[in-house]
Amino acid sequence: MEKMSGARSLMVALEKEGVELVFGLPGGANLPIYDELYxxxxxxxxxxxxxxxAHMADGFGRVSRRPGVCFATSGPGATNxxxxxxxxxxxxxxxxxxxxxxxxxMIGRDAFQESDIIGITNPxxxxxxxxxxxxxxxxxxxxxxxxxxxxxPGPVLIDIPKDVQQNEAxxxxxxxxxxxGYHPWVDPDIREIxxxxxxxxxxxxxxxxxxxxxxxxxAFAELQSIAELLMIPVVTTFKGxxxxxxxxxxxxGPIGMHGHAEANKMMVEADCVLAAGSRFSDRSVGxxxxxxxxxxxxxxxxxxAEIGKNQTTTVAVVGDIKASLRIMVKMLVQxxxxxxxxxxxxxxxxxxKEYFRENLKxxxxxxxxxxxxxxxxxVLPHQSxxxxxxxxxxxxxxxxxxxxxxxxFFSSTGLGTMGWGFPAAIGAKAAKPSVxxxxxAGEGSFNMTENSLAVSVLDNLPVxxxxxxxxxxxxxxxxxxxFYDKRxxxxxxxxxxxxxxxxxxxxxxxxxxxxxxxxxxxxxTALKSDVATVIDVPIDPQEDVLxxxxxxTPLKDMILPS
Amino acid sequence: MWSIISVLVENKPGVLFKVTNLFRSRNxxxxxxxxxxxxxxxxxxMTITTSADExxxxxxxxxxxxxxxxxxxxxxxxxxxxxxxxxxxKIKVSKPSDSMxxxxxxxxxxxxxxxxxxxxxxxxxxxxPDRINAFEDLVRxxxxxxxxxxxxxxxPRGGIxxx
Numbered sequence: 122m123e124k125m126s127g128a129r130s131l132m133v134a135l136e137k138e139g140v141e142l143v144f145g146l147p148g149g150a151n152l153p154i155y156d157e158l159y160x161x162x163x164x165x166x167x168x169x170x171x172x173x174x175a176h177m178a179d180g181f182g183r184v185s186r187r188p189g190v191c192f193a194t195s196g197p198g199a200t201n202x203x204x205x206x207x208x209x210x211x212x213x214x215x216x217x218x219x220x221x222x223x224x225x226x227m228i229g230r231d232a233f234q235e236s237d238i239i240g241i242t243n244p245x246x247x248x249x250x251x252x253x254x255x256x257x258x259x260x261x262x263x264x265x266x267x268x269x270x271x272x273x274p275g276p277v278l279i280d281i282p283k284d285v286q287q288n289e290a291x292x293x294x295x296x297x298x299x300x301x302g303y304h305p306w307v308d309p310d311i312r313e314i315x316x317x318x319x320x321x322x323x324x325x326x327x328x329x330x331x332x333x334x335x336x337x338x339x340a341f342a343e344l345q346s347i348a349e350l351l352m353i354p355v356v357t358t359f360k361g362x363x364x365x366x367x368x369x370x371x372x373x374g375p376i377g378m379h380g381h382a383e384a385n386k387m388m389v390e391a392d393c394v395l396a397a398g399s400r401f402s403d404r405s406v407g408x409x410x411x412x413x414x415x416x417x418x419x420x421x422x423x424x425x426a427e428i429g430k431n432q433t434t435t436v437a438v439v440g441d442i443k444a445s446l447r448i449m450v451k452m453l454v455q456x457x458x459x460x461x462x463x464x465x466x467x468x469x470x471x472x473x474k475e476y477f478r479e480n481l482k483x484x485x486x487x488x489x490x491x492x493x494x495x496x497x498x499x500v501l502p503h504q505s506x507x508x509x510x511x512x513x514x515x516x517x518x519x520x521x522x523x524x525x526x527x528x529x530f531f532s533s534t535g536l537g538t539m540g541w542g543f544p545a546a547i548g549a550k551a552a553k554p555s556v557x558x559x560x561x562a563g564e565g566s567f568n569m570t571e572n573s574l575a576v577s578v579l580d581n582l583p584v585x586x587x588x589x590x591x592x593x594x595x596x597x598x599x600x601x602x603x604f605y606d607k608r609x610x611x612x613x614x615x616x617x618x619x620x621x622x623x624x625x626x627x628x629x630x631x632x633x634x635x636x637x638x639x640x641x642x643x644x645x646t647a648l649k650s651d652v653a654t655v656i657d658v659p660i661d662p663q664e665d666v667l668x669x670x671x672x673x674t675p676l677k678d679m680i681l682p683s
Numbered sequence: 684m685w686s687i688i689s690v691l692v693e694n695k696p697g698v699l700f701k702v703t704n705l706f707r708s709r710n711x712x713x714x715x716x717x718x719x720x721x722x723x724x725x726x727x728x729m730t731i732t733t734s735a736d737e738x739x740x741x742x743x744x745x746x747x748x749x750x751x752x753x754x755x756x757x758x759x760x761x762x763x764x765x766x767x768x769x770x771x772x773k774i775k776v777s778k779p780s781d782s783m784x785x786x787x788x789x790x791x792x793x794x795x796x797x798x799x800x801x802x803x804x805x806x807x808x809x810x811x812p813d814r815i816n817a818f819e820d821l822v823r824x825x826x827x828x829x830x831x832x833x834x835x836x837x838x839p840r841g842g843i844x845x846x
Contacts, residue, residue: 243701244708248751268751302693302754426745429738 148194151221175205180548211535272305334398363524510566540569
């Protein structure tokens with residue numbers, strides 16, 4: 122037991138959790154916290170808008186697989202991180218958001234910079250704490266990290282009234298905590314895994330659908346072993362992109378609204394799917410009914426509430442994906458089950474894959490998305506971490522940028538938050554400074570959080586932004602062209618601002634690349650740079666993302682480029 | 684389909700809000716809810732009735748179970764549980780003979796009569812929703828002035844470990 126202030130105990134508790142850096146922005150209601158941050162060894166990364174602090178913590182968390190931490194003050198500071206919290210929740214990313222709150226006696230009096238952040242964030246956090254006594258803080262922090270990082274990860278909010286930060290108390294720091302209503306460790310049911318194997322072996326056209334859960338649990342080796350032992354082709358969800366090496370002979374790439382043609386085609390023809398860590402989002406499956414009436418579904422997920430939420434399953438395995446897949450690999454090895462590649466289904470898969478890789482029509486423009494992103498893949502080292510913004514460029518990345526090393530690709534896939542990619546890239550760089558980090562961006566998205574360039578430059582977190590600049594909100598433009606009879610409204614961003622100058626204004630490097638060759642050179646220059654680099658690539662505003670499965674339609678109705 | 688869900692939750696501020704907000708944000712429906720402290724003051728028990736099909740009911744139970752502040756979630760089968768609701772009803776008395784008739788009906792339904800005035804009678808009925816509805820239908824003709832209902836409260840039959 123040691124007597125100290127609430128704010129001091131917060132720092133001690135964070136240090137005990139291994140926190141080395143936090144992203145944030147101070148204000149009136151969290152100044153006691155910042156005063157203790159000043160005295161601690163924790164590094165502070167000052168953002169220019171709290172939303173970016175949350176995205177940075179999110180990017181940090183996804184890459185390091187431990188919660189990223191962000192700080193914000195009360196009121197507008199707290200509401201500014203709401204989008205970041207919702208993004209982390211939608212993509213099951215571990216994050217701890219710590220907000221200052223007006224003094225406890227002022228709560229409910231509509232005080233200056235008061236907002237009910239607990240109420241506001243209730244549906245978008247995994248859990249929220251509001252300690253009303255300084256002595257609670259050590260246990261609250263321990264519980265917050267435990268909840269955020271275990272089971273299905275997610276954001277946890279700690280809202281601390283200013284007086285609780287200031288008050289002194291005898292502090293006890295627990296080494297472990299138990300929460301009665303929270304049981305994140307579930308042992309997978311062996312019998313269900315046996316049934317899953319039987320079902321896969323007895324089906325004629327099995328397929329593996331790998332979701333984000335594979336990446337979160339780091340089950341790359343297990344997934345690959347199962348695919349190779351059973352010779353089952355692998356499709357992924359967009360969130361699961363890069364859970365399986367996309368240059369692997371069994372890889373078909375992501376399915377969904379902008380999935381690979383071969384992946385959607387084969388998904389439709391399969392008779393049994395092993396879905397690992399996927400929640401069957403509408404963007405992945407097209408229509409729910411289409412999926413379940415045709416397929417035997419084996420669903421593995423750490424979250425029991427995902428079983429049967431969107432799809433009726435035949436076999437359900439609840440538990441950590443890595444643990445479940447590892448048991449499956451063990452069983453296959455014990456039973457000496459190894460399948461060859463000589464079967465009509467695999468033959469068809471390979472033919473389809475080859476057909477689309479040769480015959481899918483690509484946009485003819487010299488800076489067509491496929492050409493740009495394939496060049497990027499050529500010059501960017503495989504271990505680099507890639508994030509994306511949200512929009513056409515994101516879906517082009519899904520289609521044309523192959524992830525070779527598993528777990529190196531991250532995107533706001535669930536909430537689809539524009540402005541996520543750049544701050545998340547900075548967070549990723551902070552988590553893994555030794556590898557290059559690149560944000561595949563569109564200018565509409567980048568514009569939303571581009572002031573993080575200051576953070577990248579001043580905090581020495583150099584990342585690369587490849588800006589696929591079509592001078593418009595391209596995805597909206599595509600939908601207006603496709604579904605609204607070309608009535609174009611609210612999409613024209615014109616040539617403003619000049620992103621090379623923007624980069625330079627922040628002390629970063631700006632390069633305009635107007636040919637594929639120049640893109641290659643620019644990326645190489647950026648890889649050697651000590652500061653952030655924005656590579657502005659003027660692409661064709663008329664290019665659509667194709668293939669395309671229109672919303673609410675089944676995958677089989679995929680529109681191909683003509 | 685009408686279902687009764689019994690949820691044991693941590694007895695602390697904000698939990699009722701989280702439960703009702705879960706129903707709202709996932710587009711489920713609460714028909715009635717009653718909350719009260721249990722034999723262990725650390726827990727409250729919520730009894731929720733909802734109209735949901737089987738698939739939705741499964742999801743409701745799983746989502747409630749996923750809530751960190753919920754300790755135990757049970758779907759109570761009607762036949763295997765005791766469930767009651769308490770209703771206070773103020774019934775209009777228009778002519779002297781109404782009083783007697785209402786009192787007789789109240790007796791037949793084992794109601795308590797609480798407040799007898801010249802122009803109204805307040806009765807308390809504790810029963811199953813079906814029985815309450817039947818009583819309400821019978822007295823509706825006199826004019827129901829005001830109603831307050833507690834929502835259903837329920838427990839499974841049998842001992843804790845007898846199934």
